[in-house]
Amino acid sequence: MLVKAYAKINLSLDVVGKREDGYHLLKMIMQTIDLYDVLKMHKIKNGIHIDCNKKYLPCDNRNLAYKAAELFMHKYNIKDGISINIVKNIPAAAGLAGGSADAAAVLKAMRDMYVPEIHNSELIKMGLDIGADVPYCIIGGTALCEGIGEIVTPLIPFRNHILILIKPFFGVSTKEVYKNLDINKVVRHPNTKLLIDAIRRNKLSVLSKNMKNVLENVTLRKHFILREVKRELIDFGALGALMSGSGPSIFAFFDDMLKAQICYDKMKIKYKETFITRTI
Incomplete structure (x- = not known):
């Protein structure tokens, strides 16, 4: 099988x-x-x-x-x-x-x-x-x-949206990230209701601009290169970029395949584990 x-x-x-x-x-x-x-x-x-x-x-x-x-x-x-x-x-x-x-x-x-x-x-x-x-x-x-x-x-399927995914050259321990998270110091939380509504209406731009991961407070502080990856993705025309889970992978949504392909070609030179893919 x-x-x-x-x-x-x-x-x-x-x-x-x-x-x-x-x-x-x-x-x-x-x-x-x-x-x-x-x-x-x-x-x-x-x-x-x-x-x-x-x-x-x-x-x-x-x-x-x-x-x-x-x-x-x-x-x-x-x-x-x-x-x-x-x-x-x-x-x-x-x-x-x-x-x-x-x-x-x-x-x-x-x-x-x-x-x-x-x-x-x-x-x-x-x-x-x-x-x-x-x-x-x-x-x-x-x-x-x-x-x-x-x-x-x-939820309502949010399929067929283009994204670039980058895994830097290092990994992180999920256990350590949660251990170092101080919930009381988290100022901004995701607006889950707004995001679910954006998914329901298939509004990629709204979702991309409002994505939030509170674990970035730990992982991005320790690995400054991840802030640089997010900035580069936005510079290439991404609608929004976010760390997935406890990291260190960063993904970014694009509304144009040509922009995504240009971004992929450039970032692949710097980061071996760079992928161009879609939501399914």
């Missing part, structure tokens, strides 16, 4: 509180983009075997795809083993939910292979045990995500 695991971007990210267990309470608008890993899966006699085209990624139980397979096999008493080959295209440690997307793809594929009658709600419960972004990645599309990520409300 061949499956695609799609990356996500955050059109907004707000931290609205903190639970007693330390988890932050979020309110964010997520969007699937046409950048994906390819997973080739087939049954084997026993065990879980993972291999990947990126040698720096672990292929044992540190890999979220491995964890997803292990969790599914245990819950549904699957006696077969599974082999998973991952062709990784989504940058790692980038704020794009690459690992979570792989885990969600594994859960959905194993559902199709073994217990097709179970609903997405069951997969979402399992997904939350793997990572906060996995429930959204199971649903995909355009969605409002709340709680610690487990409350996923689909």
Whole structure:
């Protein structure tokens, strides 16, 4: 079985509180983009075997795809083993939910292979045990995500909008970013209602000018180069630019493919992991 695991971007990210267990309470608008890993899966006699085209990624139980397979096999008493080959295209440690997307793809594929009658709600419960972004990645599309990520409300699709995505040469730790966030010092929060209305009316310019991610308060302060990336994207004609998740990836929307292509050609020279893609 061949499956695609799609990356996500955050059109907004707000931290609205903190639970007693330390988890932050979020309110964010997520969007699937046409950048994906390819997973080739087939049954084997026993065990879980993972291999990947990126040698720096672990292929044992540190890999979220491995964890997803292990969790599914245990819950549904699957006696077969599974082999998973991952062709990784989504940058790692980038704020794009690459690992979570792989885990969600594994859960959905194993559902199709073994217990097709179970609903997405069951997969979402399992997904939350793997990572906060996995429930959204199971649903995909355009969605409002709340709680610690487990409350996923689909929105009107915001598809087919052009964007440039840049992953700088370094990664960031999501755990460290949240650890260093002081909610009390966040002055500007996303206007989630306004953004949802812009999505409903398909107003790219309104959305682009009002995107907000409160985690930029941490990551952009530590990595000044990200401010420069945002500035360059705007200079090339982007309608708006934002960091995705905890970073360091920066994306920017364009309303003209020629402008986007010129921007891509120039930025690709400076940043190896530069992509031109669309919302889907």
